[in-house]
Amino acid sequence: MKPISSRRARAIVVALAAGSLALTACSKNEGGDSGADSKKDQKEASVQSKAVTYADAAGSTGPAEAVPGAKTGGTINVYQEAGLSHLDPGQIYVSDAGQVANLLFRRLTQFKEDGKGGVSVVGDLATDSGKSSDGGKTWTFTLKDGVKDQNGNAITSADIRHTVERQYAKFIFDGPTYLQTWLSGADYRKALPNGGFDGKHLPDSVLATPDAKTVVFHFDTARPDLPQTLAMAGYAVVPEKTDTKEKYDKAPVATGPYKIASNKVGKELVLTKNTNWDPKTDSVRHQYADSFDLQFGITESTQTKRLIADQGADKNAIQLTGGVESTQIQDVIGNAAVSKRTVKGYQPYVMQLTFNLDRVKDIKVRQAITYAVNSKSLIAGEGGAYGGDVAPNYFAPTLPGYEATYDPYGRLKTPQGNIAKAKEILKDVPAAEKKVVFAYSNSEAGQKRKVAIEDALTKVGFNVVSKEVDSASYYEQIGKLNNPYDLYITGWGQDWPSAGTVITPIYDGTQVADGSSNYSHVKDPKVDALIKKALSEDPTAAAATWKEAQHYLLEKVIPAAPLWYTKQFQLSGSNIGGARYGSVSSLIDINRLFVKS
Amino acid sequence: MTSPVALDPELESNAEPVKAEPKLEGRSPGQLMWQRFKRDRTGVLCAVVVILYFVIALAAPLLTKLSGTDPYTLYGQDPTYADKPVLDQFGLPLGYFGGVSGDHWFGVEPQYGRDLFAMLMYGMRTSLFMALGVTVLLMATGVIIGLIGGYFGGRTDYWIGRVTDFFLSFPQQLFFIAFMPVVTAFFVDPREATPTYFRALAMLIVLWLLGWMGMARLVRSTVLSLREREFVEAAKVSGASPWRIVRKEILPNVVTPILVQFTFSLPSTILTIAFLSFAGVGFVEPTPDWGRLFAAAADYTEQDPAFLFFPGLALVIFVLAFNLLGDSVRDAFDPKSGR
């Protein structure tokens, strides 16, 4: 009764299982070009970084130019991993809800792209992109005729006033705060604690609505960027009469081509046609598909697999904010049919290794680290050439004023780090200062970055102590003024194409506080002066000032070591037409999509 | 039909009338068990395999000296190795079968290009010993608690049962996430990295605290039916103390489910540790960890199956050998199972 043969039987089973996998691996990987041309991407990006123009009434009049080959009808499936936490436009600041907001909500202004890199601000509810007077301190908007919400009610200036004022109420806390602080200062909630719901309103000296079609904003300083700010989803119109306050987050009123048919948060959101949307009043959006079916809970890995396979319902599918998963990029690039169905472009984010200037006081240490970091290994984790590019400076390729060749630390020449130079700089630095505490987000991705950073810095002679930070509260922890860390990786992206939304939040010395985005705690008077100057200048003059500020920061202060630019790479199903990269949203341009058959 | 007690073959062949009569010694159950085990060739082979695994794991530094690699160097990203590229543009290994070559016996890992052989050897060391420690603790605790609850019954069983219920329903993930930072902040200097042995200890405690319930309930359920049996009654009548009864009468009869569960627990603990590591509360990068290696490889199943193959095959063989060993031990232990 000796069970000898069972061993053999089992061995066979094991061998079969292993063998089938082995067969797939047996082919030789010769390497070769991935087809990602960094220079070409950057050239395309520089097109993305052209300055934004403000259009007149002609550019703002609908209907929007038809998408070639477009057909009406069909349902577009949208796959997304995490659910949307807010549908109240006033609470929307993040890109996933922002993308959905492009279909649902109209604002005073919106962005229009010509597909060749030209971006302009046009009037959405307004007849044009706004008229400025009084040196840019006053902005006047006139509303278009015939714009109605999904219930058939016309949009008036009272609704615009309501949209702005409700942002002052306590229950709106997640959206942008630019307009409120520009109108009423940093402590804006004090100006209108009940958000206009109790009959009290903002004074005419701040916000005036002389008639049902006119809205006037008064600021205490020039605000040349206002039309771009008003294009954000956070400032989309909320009709006054149908505002249900906290309940609005689940059932907002739509003004765009689509409205909400059903909403199961975290599971499924179905949008159907808004019959009260008049295409003649909208110069950007279309209403080709009958409905959008957003499905949540689908991981990026699964989204990619489904879209590559392109079976059944996946043919009509797109990704919301997910992209091609980094491990599957080869499968997409290597297959011509799949590769055709992608859109790509730069995202506005620059990832950098920020120094805590309260602790890392020796500029030599900062210089050495900036020379030593291995951008290439970090980018490898993001998907290689399709996930990111080495960043030589603080401006993303999407920002007007981007200089592709401005590379004071030779990052482009030695993307894997210049160990020799770093060692040389560190020669005379005392050992005590070579110990650095690096905080990393305690997630899979964060751990991989930690490996890369530790590896690069240890080679140069640093003693790297890595401390994990709970990934959910990462930004809160490093945002504390007295955080116990020396280095941390942060990322920042422009809110609209202006350096003011990049340099100001992260390098303005007056903004150093708990929770502020000035993670390096840099308080340089020269930088602050330059910022103040640039914010009051017109765009052309401001560009030169921002350039000076960046150069000074990167060469003389070094509050952070630039690491990489992030790229977006999205797939769509074979039955989706009109797919184009939207440079403003850094996602597929959802307003142009149609179902082919 | 069950066979009568076999006369030991060694005894038979040793009969030499010239020498003094060999004393007929009674063999203890332990010795009998060892005899039976030695006869089971599969069992012995599996025992050898399992021991081999532990030996390999211990000898990891020696083995990597032989291979000339280490588990920490990023061969694919380190500029000092730029002349010997191991990864392609997509971060996938060049060459055959995931980059198997004279330099890298098992190939390299995608993206960073670390040597898979070294990572596996060291990873086995971390995972095996950690899992062994945890599983032994779990088993011991679970068995003791299950025995006490099952045998003594009444109020003891009730309260032990409620405590078991509590821990079973306990939010484990939440506990991991909350526990580690608090304990780390308490014991570790903020300017120092958290030492690996500290992580290991914390994990041991947490896994132990939250893992004994399954075994306890299993043992308890078996004991519930055993304690009414005649031989237990007989022991009681003859005046044996409860502890003696538990040790000598009940425990040997509970061995079967315990063994099955043990051989199941060890490999699954290896993988639980991996998940903890992913969540950041276990062994973090760059500490090599077999389970985490396996889980990371799962992402590359299609693109680089070789990455999954080596750790996966090692795991399959280990699980097989370990489970078969458990079966053999059980068969050897239980005289009634008729071999």
Next chain:
Amino acid sequence: MFQFIIRRTVGALVTLILIGAATFFLFVAAPSDYASLACGKDCSPARLEDIRQALGLNLPIHQQFWDFMSGIVMGRDFPTGHCSAPCLGQSFYSGDMVWSTIMDRFPTTLTLTAGGAVVFVIVGVGAGMIAAYKRGTMVDKVATGVSMVLSSFQIYVLGPIVLLIFVYSTGWMDNPAYHPITENPWKWFTGLLLPVLVMATIFTAQYTRMARSSMIEQLAEEHVRTARAKGMSNKYVFFRYAWRGSMIPIVTVLGIDISAMLGGAVVTELTFSLQGIGRLAVDGAVHKDLPLTMGVMLFGAFFILIVNILTDIAYAYIDPRVRLS
């Protein structure tokens, strides 16, 4: 028996309250809360305070705990509306009532659990018994060998492979999803078939081995030998006589597995993109969503306690020698 049930029910209630308290406490002890997470980048203390107020996080801990627990029995009022009993609070992240979210996801989890249990018992235990019956033969070796190899697979490896074969390359099956049984029973069945099979493949082995070794032990028992001596056929002895004694460890493991699955099979749900209770638990932990986490924990704990009580009662029925105290 009645007294037993009463005692256990009381115990279960107390345990639930303790679990609630433990979860609450752990949440509070953890590094940060939902407000700081929601506040995200560019967070001023004023904005943080606004968020905390909006969510009721500025109230004292015991007040929050009391509000939550009493809400379960009495219902609660929120700015967005009334939440009737059993009210498990309002999710910080989604703003939905936790109870309705759980009820929405529960059918998926229930189907997975039921499917899994059916396969474990029929295939797993069945294979184990057959292996024990035909002990030592090829059938036995193949059954145990295959089950051991399969058990060393992992869902996150086997799942994607199965999906690749059946969904992506060939299109034979649709993406796994839950379809309500009331709408279309066939779609309900096929929709979750793949996840159930994958889950079953891996976990059945435990049942096979447990059943096999339990049966082998039972077969050596005196009452079985007596039955055989009396002339009962092997088959009868096996399938009608001996199996009861072997069931106790199986029922125990089944109970633990069922209650664990009802609390959410996280890895299965993640691998197959299903929306079950497991995902909710993960989402709750990731977003630091206290009401959601509390709700899911209590929900899962409820099932664990119920199943444990039922399992204990089952012991008494299976093995009359067992006396429940």
